[in-house]
Amino acid sequence: MFNTNTLTRFQGLETPFYYYDMALLGQTLQACADASAKYNFHVHYAMKANFNTKVIDKIQSYGFGADCVSGGEVKAAIEHGFSKDKVVFAGVGKSDKEINEALDKDIFCFNVESVQELQIINDLAKAKGKTASVAIRINPNVDAHTHHFITTGLEENKFGVNTWELPAVAEALAKCTNLRFLGIHFHIGSQITDMGVYKNLCVRVNELQQWFEERNLPIKVLNLGGGLGVDYMNPDENPICDFEAYFKVFNDFLNVKPDQEVHFELGRALVAQSAALVSRVLYVKNGIKKNFLILDAGMTELIRPMLYQAYHQIENLSQESRIKNQEVLSPESGIWPLIKYDVVGPICESTDCFRKDVDLPESFRGDLIVVRTAGAYGEVMASGYNLRDRVQSVYSE
Numbered sequence: 001m002f003n004t005n006t007l008t009r010f011q012g013l014e015t016p017f018y019y020y021d022m023a024l025l026g027q028t029l030q031a032c033a034d035a036s037a038k039y040n041f042h043v044h045y046a047m048k049a050n051f052n053t054k055v056i057d058k059i060q061s062y063g064f065g066a067d068c069v070s071g072g073e074v075k076a077a078i079e080h081g082f083s084k085d086k087v088v089f090a091g092v093g094k095s096d097k098e099i100n101e102a103l104d105k106d107i108f109c110f111n112v113e114s115v116q117e118l119q120i121i122n123d124l125a126k127a128k129g130k131t132a133s134v135a136i137r138i139n140p141n142v143d144a145h146t147h148h149f150i151t152t153g154l155e156e157n158k159f160g161v162n163t164w165e166l167p168a169v170a171e172a173l174a175k176c177t178n179l180r181f182l183g184i185h186f187h188i189g190s191q192i193t194d195m196g197v198y199k200n201l202c203v204r205v206n207e208l209q210q211w212f213e214e215r216n217l218p219i220k221v222l223n224l225g226g227g228l229g230v231d232y233m234n235p236d237e238n239p240i241c242d243f244e245a246y247f248k249v250f251n252d253f254l255n256v257k258p259d260q261e262v263h264f265e266l267g268r269a270l271v272a273q274s275a276a277l278v279s280r281v282l283y284v285k286n287g288i289k290k291n292f293l294i295l296d297a298g299m300t301e302l303i304r305p306m307l308y309q310a311y312h313q314i315e316n317l318s319q320e321s322r323i324k325n326q327e328v329l330s331p332e333s334g335i336w337p338l339i340k341y342d343v344v345g346p347i348c349e350s351t352d353c354f355r356k357d358v359d360l361p362e363s364f365r366g367d368l369i370v371v372r373t374a375g376a377y378g379e380v381m382a383s384g385y386n387l388r389d390r391v392q393s394v395y396s397e
Contacts, residue, residue, distance in 0.1 A: 002276075002370065006396075007317050010368055013394060016279040016297035018379050022058065022397040025274035025375075028240050029062045032270060035243035039251045039262070044088055046226055046267025047073040049376040054395060055271060056080050065108070067226075067265035071098030078105055088223070088265070090137065090185070092159055099124050109133045111185040111223065113160050115168045122176035131178050135223055136161055136169055137185040140204040142197070159187070163208070170215050181217055183260075184208060187225030190268060195249050198224075202253035209255070222262050224250060228269040232311050235372045241269045268376040275375030277302050278394075281367045282346065291341045293363055298345020299352045300388045302371060302378050306351045313372040314343055314354060319361035337362060343369070347386055 006019070036043050044065035047056065051073065057080055060066075065086025066077035071094075077087050089102050090111035099121055102110065112118050112134045125132040139160035161169055173181050188201060201224065209219050228246050231238035246269075256262055279297035286292075304310040338359045345352040354371060363369075382391050 002315075002317060007321055007368065010278055010317070013278075014392070015368070016277060016295070016301050017392040017394050018052075018275050018374065019278050019370075020052070020055065020275045020375070020393060020395045022054070022274070022395055024239055025055065025058055025271065028270055028274065029059060029064075031240050032243045032266065033062050033064075035247050036264070038244075039247055041247055041250070042086075042261055042263040044086065044263060044265045045270060046265050047077060048380065049267030050271045050275075050378070050380055051076055052379055052393060053080070054393075055274075055375075059270065065263075067267070071095070071101050074098070074102050074105065074107060084108065088135075088263075090187075090265075096120070096124060100128070103128055103130055103132060106130075109135050109182050109221070111135050111137045113137045115161070115165060115172050118169070118172045118176055118179065122178045125178040131180050133180045133182045135183045135185040135221055136181075137187070138163065138166075138208060140186055140188065140201060140208065142188050142201050142204055160185075166208075166211065170212075170217060173217065183219040183221030183223060184212065185221075185223040185225065187265065188227060190227045191229040192227040193229040195245060198246070198249045199253050202250060206253075206255045220260060222254065222256065222260055224254075224262065224264055226265040226267055226269070228266060230268055230272040230373060230376075232272075232313065232373045235273055235313055239273045243269070272373050272376035275378060277371040277374045277378060277391075279369045279371070281363055281365055281369060284363060284365060291339055293341045293343045293360070293369065295343065295345055295354075295369055297371070297391075298347040298388075299349065300345075300347060300383050300385050301391045302354070302374055303381050303383070304374075304377055305354050306349075307381075312354065312374065314358050314360070315370045315372065316360050316363050316367050317370055318367035319363055339363070347388075 032043060044067040045059045046067045048069050060081045066082040068074045068077055068089050069091040074087060074089055078084060084106050085108050087107040088109045088111055089107055092113045103125055110121055110132055121132050137160040139162050212219055228241055230241055277297055279295040281293050282296050283294040299306045305312060339362050340357045341360055342356045343354045343358050379391060
């Protein structure tokens with residue numbers, strides 16, 4: 001992602017900013033499109049991961065659908081050219097206003113998360129003289145083995161309908177004459193790298209779709225959600241997910257009938273590696289117990305480390321350039337000296353820390369620091385806390 005040309009370009013730019021490698025984004029999208037097409041799978045992009053205008057325009061150009069979790073995301077998807085026939089609307093707390101706007105746009109499907117929501121959508125659709133297509137989001141009680149803040153498929157989570165509620169769902173569907181039942185939907189969590197988790201999900205889905213069919217509720221769409229993780233530790237070695245292995249699990253273990261469609265909702269896997277947060281060192285505070293690099297970017301620009309204890313690879317571009325030019329060398333050892341730094345931001349919060357005890361070459365005021373793998377849940381979660389200016393974006397193209 002980074003070379004001498006990008007470093008030279010960065011030198012004249014005001015920091016902090018998000019840098020988007022649009023070529024890598026395109027390669028990732030193509031890899032996903034090719035792997036999913038092999039099995040005739042349908043992919044919807046999870047808009048919440050990143051709704052930067054250039055990013056979602058690029059994603060739309062590859063023919064993906066859109067997975068939305070708010071009325072604003074539904075509106076943005078349609079405005080950016082995603083076909084309404086490929087837009088799905090999930091979310092545990094859809095407002096009447098959001099539902100009505102989605103009904104007006106004739107979207108493909110509502111992923112419904114409670115019996116009460118079924119009844120509300122039915123009533124709102126009836127008032128408009130419309131029939132709404134719905135899929136039931138089921139909580140399969142499958143452990144995603146990921147961080148507890150981003151797991152969504154256990155009974156302790158707020159998402160979806162629990163299996164013991166399914167009889168009430170079937171009863172509601174029979175009564176709701178302005179609903180069209182399309183299928184069942186699942187999403188068990190995020191940043192999942194163990195393919196065995198998806199195998200377990202397939203086993204559970206196979207059981208649940210049999211339950212619906214036995215009650216004369218045929219399923220057209222099996223929506224398996226997303227959650228495929230990326231390699232935060234080694235972004236250069238693994239810049240693109242193994243989409244082939246991911247989709248193959250579902251092809252091998254999911255029971256799919258000839259007339260059924262299989263849908264996915266991928267977000268992080270498509271965009272995470274395509275962007276990095278670029279910042280400058282404002283101050284270096286060296287002490288007895290701790291050394292601090294204080295950056296001009298903080299939790300207002302990238303909150304994931306503070307919110308999820310998330311790991312991001314951190315690099316000093318300026319020092320790496322000096323090292324390549326042999327401007328820094330330890331004459332005693334003949335190796336480049338490394339110092340442990342707590343890399344922190346300027347925000348008036350103790351939690352404003354990207355990582356502790358990061359091994360970096362000796363760093364100085366003005367050095368360019370890069371926080372890698374920030375394309376998912378980075379820019380979209382930025383805030384104006386402390387009345388900070390909103391983070392800007394720079395693109396490789």
